[in-house]
Amino acid sequence: MIPDSLTQGQFDTVYNFLSLVIASQLFTALFMLIALPRILPRYRQAITVAIVVCGIAAYHYFRIFDSFKASFVTDSVGGTGTYSQAVGQSFNEGYRYVDWLLTVPLLLLELIAVLALARAIQKRLIIQLIPAAALMIILGYPGEISTDNTVRVVFGLLSLIPFAYILYVLFVQLTKSLQKQPSSVRGTLSKLRYLILVSWLVYPLAYALPLLSISGSDAWVLKQAGYSIADIVAKAVYALIIFSVARQKSFEDDPEFARREMSEEDRVSLDG
Amino acid sequence: MIPDSLTQGQFDTVYNFLSLVIASQLFTALFMLIALPRILPRYRQAITVAIVVCGIAAYHYFRIFDSFKASFVTDSVGGTGTYSQAVGQSFNEGYRYVDWLLTVPLLLLELIAVLALARAIQKRLIIQLIPAAALMIILGYPGEISTDNTVRVVFGLLSLIPFAYILYVLFVQLTKSLQKQPSSVRGTLSKLRYLILVSWLVYPLAYALPLLSISGSDAWVLKQAGYSIADIVAKAVYALIIFSVARQKSFEDDPEFARREMSEEDRVSLDG
Numbered sequence: 001m002i003p004d005s006l007t008q009g010q011f012d013t014v015y016n017f018l019s020l021v022i023a024s025q026l027f028t029a030l031f032m033l034i035a036l037p038r039i040l041p042r043y044r045q046a047i048t049v050a051i052v053v054c055g056i057a058a059y060h061y062f063r064i065f066d067s068f069k070a071s072f073v074t075d076s077v078g079g080t081g082t083y084s085q086a087v088g089q090s091f092n093e094g095y096r097y098v099d100w101l102l103t104v105p106l107l108l109l110e111l112i113a114v115l116a117l118a119r120a121i122q123k124r125l126i127i128q129l130i131p132a133a134a135l136m137i138i139l140g141y142p143g144e145i146s147t148d149n150t151v152r153v154v155f156g157l158l159s160l161i162p163f164a165y166i167l168y169v170l171f172v173q174l175t176k177s178l179q180k181q182p183s184s185v186r187g188t189l190s191k192l193r194y195l196i197l198v199s200w201l202v203y204p205l206a207y208a209l210p211l212l213s214i215s216g217s218d219a220w221v222l223k224q225a226g227y228s229i230a231d232i233v234a235k236a237v238y239a240l241i242i243f244s245v246a247r248q249k250s251f252e253d254d255p256e257f258a259r260r261e262m263s264e265e266d267r268v269s270l271d272g
Numbered sequence: 273m274i275p276d277s278l279t280q281g282q283f284d285t286v287y288n289f290l291s292l293v294i295a296s297q298l299f300t301a302l303f304m305l306i307a308l309p310r311i312l313p314r315y316r317q318a319i320t321v322a323i324v325v326c327g328i329a330a331y332h333y334f335r336i337f338d339s340f341k342a343s344f345v346t347d348s349v350g351g352t353g354t355y356s357q358a359v360g361q362s363f364n365e366g367y368r369y370v371d372w373l374l375t376v377p378l379l380l381l382e383l384i385a386v387l388a389l390a391r392a393i394q395k396r397l398i399i400q401l402i403p404a405a406a407l408m409i410i411l412g413y414p415g416e417i418s419t420d421n422t423v424r425v426v427f428g429l430l431s432l433i434p435f436a437y438i439l440y441v442l443f444v445q446l447t448k449s450l451q452k453q454p455s456s457v458r459g460t461l462s463k464l465r466y467l468i469l470v471s472w473l474v475y476p477l478a479y480a481l482p483l484l485s486i487s488g489s490d491a492w493v494l495k496q497a498g499y500s501i502a503d504i505v506a507k508a509v510y511a512l513i514i515f516s517v518a519r520q521k522s523f524e525d526d527p528e529f530a531r532r533e534m535s536e537e538d539r540v541s542l543d544g
Contacts, residue, residue: 009417012366020370023331027324027374034305034320038313078274078357261313262388 001210002091003217006072006083010221017228018065022058028236029054032243038261040253043246046113050239053106057235060099067092096227097141100203103235105133108166111192114242116249117177125177128169132162140207149211156207163204167197182252185245192241195233202230273419273482274363275489278344278355282493289500290337294330300508301326304515310533312525315518318385322511325378329507332371339364368499369413372475375507377405380438383464386514388521389449397449400441404434412479421483428479435476439469454524457517464513467505474502 006014029051036047071091072083108129112122136159143155170193178189206223209215251258278286301323308316308323343363344355380401384394408431415427442465450461478495481487523530 008362012364012417015364016366016370019332019335019367020373023328023370023374026331027328030327031320031324034308034323035317038316074360077359078276078362080362 001215001220002071002085002093003215003220004085006217006221008074008076008081008083010217011072011074011083013221014068014224015065017225018061018068021228021231022061022065024232024236025054025058025061028239029058032239035243038250039243039246040250040257042116042253043114043250046110047239047243047246049106049110049113050242053103053110053235054239056102056106057099057231060095061231064092064095067095094141094145097137097144100137101134104137105130107196107234107238108133110239110242111189114246114249115177115181115189117180121177125169125174128173129166132165132169136162136166140203144207152207152211156204156211160204163200170196182249184252185248188241188245192238192245195238195241199230199234199238202226273487273492274343274357274365275487275492276357278489278493280346280348280351280353280355282489283344283346283355284351285493286340286496287337289497290333290340293500293503294333294337296504296508297326297330297333300511301330304511307515310522311515311518312522312529314388314525315386315522318382319511319515319518321378321382321385322514325375325382325507326511328374328378329371329503332367333503336364336367339367366413366417369409369416372409373406376409377402379468379506379510380405382511382514383461386518386521387449387453387461389452393449397441397446400445401438404437404441408434408438412475416479424479424483428476428483432476435472442468454521456524457520460513460517464510464517467510467513471502471506471510474498 032047032051032054036044036051039047067089068091070089071086073086074081074083076082109126112125112129115122117125139155139159139162141155143152143159146152146155174193178186181189206226209219209223251261304319304323304326308319311319339361340363342361343358345358346353346355348354381398384397384401387394389397411427411431411434413427415424415431418424418427446465450458453461478498481491481495523534
């Protein structure tokens with residue numbers, strides 16, 4: 001539930017977190033767009049998806065930021081007042097679900113693409129993971145917008161089924177494919193699954209807050225900050241790790257490419 | 273503290289300084305984006321980071337500019353009045369911290385990347401400098417938003433610890449790595465550390481102003497001008513120096529590249 005009022009400090013905290021997400025997503029996308037020629041073509045599909053994910057997130061955060069700014073007003077002067085809900089406006093939390101519906105399946109696609117597996121395995125992973133990711137978000141939405149706790153519990157639990165399935169595919173089925181990755185990126189890719197696990201767990205926890213009767217403005221501010229940090233980690237930080245994996249694999253696939261891209265000293269240490 | 277009122281001259285001064293920063297960052301980023309093919313691929317990572325830093329700064333200055341413009345109103349006509357704080361708006365100084373949280377670690381990454389050191393040394397420098405830079409900004413924030421001078425002093429002093437550590441790494445540990453740089457850029461890189469030192473010192477000085485009971489609208493305008501100049505020097509000017517180092521190193525690494533990029537006369541002086 002959106003709180004009736006916020007202190008100036010609470011308002012500024014949410015304001016700054018939402019803006020931080022815009023900057024993080026937008027400039028991670030820009031970085032990868034500029035750096036795209038600096039990985040081999042075979043990994044550019046993964047990074048193109050990553051650019052699109054960060055771009056979609058930036059777009060939705062522009063909307064969320066504007067929606068938040070319009071939803072609270074103060075009649076005080078100089079940043080010392082209390083903000084109350086604006087008449088005729090309401091903060092649209094549903095934007096997050098629209099964002100996730102598009103970005104969450106694409107996040108898994110990024111991971112599959114950077115692995116550059118055999119076509120058959122790649123296709124199987126896509127069929128396993130992408131519909132499950134979309135289903136997870138779709139099932140969460142009715143619970144999120146409902147004010148009835150029973151509806152929230154039922155859809156929350158339903159949504160956890162595809163989430164559990166995604167984790168099963170990532171931590172069990174994918175393990176064999178990871179063994180075939182170059183040793184220099186195997187550890188990173190394996191740990192990346194824990195980044196997904198931990199950052200994605202923020203969402204069901206935030207979803208459960210109203211069930212635990214944790215409400216009030218402090219809890220709401222914490223939830224917005226939590227969503228913001230989770231979105232930065234799950235999309236921008238995640239993308240940069242995928243990019244570094246793509247770059248490392250490019251070097252190993254093509255020594256001539258590595259020679260052009262790296263300094264003399266780097267190459268000595270790569271060989272060694 | 274934000275002053276209750278500003279003269280027309282003070283309002284215009286802040287307005288123009290904030291706009292100057294937008295123009296400087298945006299077009300430094302654009303210049304480097306266009307000039308990116310004119311350095312060797314191995315230095316493009318450094319310049320890509322520099323472009324992103326200037327882009328992030330431009331984004332935040334757009335926000336700061338809009339926030340400033342909305343925070344003060346005048347009812348006079350033709351630029352002859354006094355500006356007072358607008359009802360329901362407040363100037364968001366916190367944006368600066370959001371900007372620095374992202375850009376300050378990246379500024380050090382730029383420097384590390386352009387050195388093109390062996391991977392192990394590069395990795396060590398990143399581990400030493402990047403978390404320290406983020407910690408420095410995070411520790412400053414609670415002091416900046418607090419109205420309690422004790423809180424301001426405590427967090428200010430805590431924030432100086434990672435700052436001192438960064439200076440130690442730059443001026444002591446980095447010296448050995450600088451000796452391995454080509455002689456033509458060694459001096460520039462060494463002096464660049466003083467640019468960091470001097471421009472970064474503006475921030476703790478501005479932070480300390482309220483402690484020295486220096487307040488009022490003149491002090492506030494001076495602080496905004498100081499921040500603006502420091503941000504231009506620490507990001508845009510800094511980036512252009514990094515770019516010139518990258519270009520010089522490109523010429524020395526690859527005489528064929530230098531031949532294509534330089535005029536006959538230039539090359540004679542490079543040989544000499």
